[in-house]
Amino acid sequence: MGKRVGLEVTVAVAEAVALCRIDMAGVYPITPQSHIAEHLSTLVADGKLDAEFVTVESEHSAMSAVIGSSGAGARSYTATSSQGLMLMHELLPIASAMRLPITMAIANRAVSGPLNILNDHSDIMPQRDAGWIVVFAENGQEAIDLSIQAFKIAEHKDVMLPVSVNIDGFQLTHMVEPVEMPTQEEVDQFLPPFVPHATLHPARPVTMGAFAMSDYFTEIMKAKDEAVKNSKKVILEVWDEWEKMFDRSYKPVETYQADDADVLLLTMGSMGETAQLAIDELRAKGVKAGLVKLRLWRPFPFAEIKAVVKNAKKLIVTDRAVSFGGPGGPVFSEIKSALYAETQRPTIYNYIYGLGGRDVTVHDFVGMFEKIIADTGNVAADTYVFWGVRE
Amino acid sequence: MNIVENFDLYAPRLINKKELLSSGHRACSGCAEVLAVRLMCKALGENTVIASATGCMEIVSSMFPTTAWEVPWIHVAFENAAAVASGVEAGLKALRRKGKIDDRYVKVVGMAGDGGTMDIGFQALSGAMERGHDMIFVCFDNEAYMNTGIQRSSGTPMGASTTTAPAGKVSSGQKTWKKNMPEIMVAHNVPYVATACPSYPLDFIRKIEKAKSIKGPSYIHCFSVCPTGWRSPSHTAVSMGRLAVETGVFPLFEVENGHYRLSPDMPKQLKPIKDYFKSQGRFRHLTADEIESIQEKVTSEYRKLTEKARFLKTGNA
Ligand SMILES: Cc1ncc(C[n+]2csc(CCOP(=O)(O)OP(=O)(O)O)c2C)c(N)n1
Ligand code: SF4
Ligand SMILES: [Mg+2]
Numbered sequence: 205m206g207k208r209v210g211l212e213v214t215v216a217v218a219e220a221v222a223l224c225r226i227d228m229a230g231v232y233p234i235t236p237q238s239h240i241a242e243h244l245s246t247l248v249a250d251g252k253l254d255a256e257f258v259t260v261e262s263e264h265s266a267m268s269a270v271i272g273s274s275g276a277g278a279r280s281y282t283a284t285s286s287q288g289l290m291l292m293h294e295l296l297p298i299a300s301a302m303r304l305p306i307t308m309a310i311a312n313r314a315v316s317g318p319l320n321i322l323n324d325h326s327d328i329m330p331q332r333d334a335g336w337i338v339v340f341a342e343n344g345q346e347a348i349d350l351s352i353q354a355f356k357i358a359e360h361k362d363v364m365l366p367v368s369v370n371i372d373g374f375q376l377t378h379m380v381e382p383v384e385m386p387t388q389e390e391v392d393q394f395l396p397p398f399v400p401h402a403t404l405h406p407a408r409p410v411t412m413g414a415f416a417m418s419d420y421f422t423e424i425m426k427a428k429d430e431a432v433k434n435s436k437k438v439i440l441e442v443w444d445e446w447e448k449m450f451d452r453s454y455k456p457v458e459t460y461q462a463d464d465a466d467v468l469l470l471t472m473g474s475m476g477e478t479a480q481l482a483i484d485e486l487r488a489k490g491v492k493a494g495l496v497k498l499r500l501w502r503p504f505p506f507a508e509i510k511a512v513v514k515n516a517k518k519l520i521v522t523d524r525a526v527s528f529g530g531p532g533g534p535v536f537s538e539i540k541s542a543l544y545a546e547t548q549r550p551t552i553y554n555y556i557y558g559l560g561g562r563d564v565t566v567h568d569f570v571g572m573f574e575k576i577i578a579d580t581g582n583v584a585a586d587t588y589v590f591w592g593v594r595e
Numbered sequence: 596m597n598i599v600e601n602f603d604l605y606a607p608r609l610i611n612k613k614e615l616l617s618s619g620h621r622a623c624s625g626c627a628e629v630l631a632v633r634l635m636c637k638a639l640g641e642n643t644v645i646a647s648a649t650g651c652m653e654i655v656s657s658m659f660p661t662t663a664w665e666v667p668w669i670h671v672a673f674e675n676a677a678a679v680a681s682g683v684e685a686g687l688k689a690l691r692r693k694g695k696i697d698d699r700y701v702k703v704v705g706m707a708g709d710g711g712t713m714d715i716g717f718q719a720l721s722g723a724m725e726r727g728h729d730m731i732f733v734c735f736d737n738e739a740y741m742n743t744g745i746q747r748s749s750g751t752p753m754g755a756s757t758t759t760a761p762a763g764k765v766s767s768g769q770k771t772w773k774k775n776m777p778e779i780m781v782a783h784n785v786p787y788v789a790t791a792c793p794s795y796p797l798d799f800i801r802k803i804e805k806a807k808s809i810k811g812p813s814y815i816h817c818f819s820v821c822p823t824g825w826r827s828p829s830h831t832a833v834s835m836g837r838l839a840v841e842t843g844v845f846p847l848f849e850v851e852n853g854h855y856r857l858s859p860d861m862p863k864q865l866k867p868i869k870d871y872f873k874s875q876g877r878f879r880h881l882t883a884d885e886i887e888s889i890q891e892k893v894t895s896e897y898r899k900l901t902e903k904a905r906f907l908k909t910g911n912a
Pocket of ligand 1: 628649650651652673674707708709710711712735737738739740741742743748
């Protein structure tokens with residue numbers, strides 16, 4: 205059994221990644237991710253981690269370098285946030301098309317402008333269609349666990365896709381939390397060595413990243429889509445295995461008091477724990493409130509979402525990013541389209557909140573419930589509302 | 596004896612027979628850039644991994660599901676060949692150290708056109724060279740963005756007409772002097788920097804071999820005649836490269852740990868640049884005065900270089 209330790213979450217993530225015996229890390233500093241880069245380089249400098257730490261000159265080069273090292277067959281890791289992720293954007297679909305099992309932590313932070321270093325999900329949302337597996341952590345323990353699981357999922361022969369582990373900036377990355385750090389023996393037992401299909405080595409020369417025109421492009425896109433969809437089977441297996449070994453359960457969609465709830469709230473990321481307190485408060489008052497927490501963003505867990513919301517009357521989807529002039533926040537529009545064909549489904553509301561680090565309290569969630577419960581058509585159910593905005 | 600004039604006689608003994616860039620690629624006829632890549636591969640041999648930028652050489656060699664590459668090769672994007680090569684180098688280093696792959700020395704090579712090196716790929720290259728990866732970076736300079744239709748780059752020479760710096764009623768084409776990329780690489784203090792041209796195959800091969808022997812970063816700037824983009828006859832690609840050297844437009848030299856050496860192929864007396872300009876459509880609009888002012892610059896740049904070779908030379912200076 206691992207030890208219970210109090211660690212800043214970024215440091216804990218770096219420790220967990222080191223337990224995965226990575227061969228190479230290419231990370232460029234950006235708040236609130238930098239402590240991951242710093243701690244990894246410290247582990248390398250102290251001889252505790254036998255890996256190359258490449259001090260790239262940008263995030264674009266960080267992603268390029270891990271693509272190169274992963275292509276060479278090395279277990280490769282990077283981490284970034286906000287502007288850094290935007291700078292990597294060009295390369296993300298290339299990494300997945302090349303089926304390279306890179307893993308990356310994203311310390312979620314608002315995208316400029318205006319420049320802001322605090323938390324929301326506007327960095328990850330524009331990466332939605334990059335063909336990566338995307339998971340969200342709710343607390344420090346999950347950030348560690350998901351970081352280790354990410355390698356196993358990414359490198360599984362039926363997956364071979366990059367994975368991003370999303371960790372809310374500051375709200376999560378900079379918390380000092382008591383976490384259970386698995387031991388090296390446990391991680392070695394859980395995570396087998398990386399056995400790549402093909403590598404950049406003269407022992408067996410291969411061409412990677414060839415150019416393809418209309419005669420093959422559609423098929424390659426379809427193959428990538430299948431790969432992302434099929435990864436869910438492996439994700440579930442890996443989570444099962446994790447639960448058996450560590451007694452901590454992971455599901456694509458988690459719920460809290462949702463079974464008999466009339467009104468559900470849906471969160472993604474670290475807000476889940478605050479929202480849970482709001483549910484307790486409401487339940488104490490006799491309100492049948494419940495919570496749905498989306499952990500797996502890609503591949504999107506359609507069946508699980510449908511199953512947990514079908515008996516509710518109202519569903520409040522919360523978003524931490526804006527789709528300007530669009531159909532609502534990105535999570536909202538996905539949930540709405542997922543439920544479109546269902547005959548039995550709740551009325552769906554969308555609150556956009558917690559942008560650029562705006563504090564969100566239990567009180568805010570209680571307020572959302574109260575507004576929606578009282579709603580008889582005044583809160584537009586087919587569009588989105590900025591929660592707590594000064595107008 | 597002049598080896599190049601008796602090339603058929605010497606070549607089989609001096610040049611690796613094995614083709615690592617196979618025929619059947621889609622380069623234009625008379626392309627000296629692909630000739631240079633082919634020679635580079637011969638000089639590098641099999642224990643090589645190449646990371647290529649987007650550009651002509653990538654497009655002509657890797658049309659899925661075919662490939663012209665007999666060595667491991669990766670292409671990711673336009674501006675990041677040096678960063679990808681950094682990662683390949685770091686990955687192979689770690690794997691070899693940990694005994695996860697064969698214990699053999701593999702040279703990592705980054706390659707890009709002038710655009711992928713001097714413009715959009717500049718930062719990634721600077722970073723890779725500064726970090727000191729064990730890699731060769733080769734710039735195949737055909738003096739414009741050829742793959743996308745002959746747009747100017749910072750490697751396009753003064754006065755050349757391109758599709759984004761065209762000659763017109765009030766313009767004489769490119770308005771800026773060619774960026775001095777080899778000197779920028781020298782300023783990175785990399786152990787070995789050289790210029791080369793496939794019109795001088797033995798010199799080029801020797802320089803690649805030299806770069807290969809260095810454990811650390813090295814940079815080779817390869818002048819690559821592009822008949823399509825330069826609007827010059829395709830059968831003259833090799834002689835055009837020789838003219839660029841003989842006129843001093845593209846001098847052949849190398850810089851080893853800060854010591855300059857002109858290639859023995861450099862003539863005692865430079866030919867006038869008009870000899871080089873005359874059969875290229877991209878220079879056709881230039882007036883005698885304009886050519887004269889470019890001539891002055893070429894002469895003075897060459898003088899600077901010869902002085903460096905004189906004062907910063909290798910050995911008992
Ligand atoms: C980020 C990005 N911008 C622009 C392009 C379009 N593009 C592809 S190759 C190229 C020019 C290549 O020029 P160069 O590097 O000189 O190589 P050449 O084709 O001349 O050998 C351009 C502009 C691209 N692929 N990616
Ligand atoms: S456009 Fe120029 S560089 Fe490109 S393949 Fe044709 S001749 Fe070669
Ligand atoms: Mg070019």
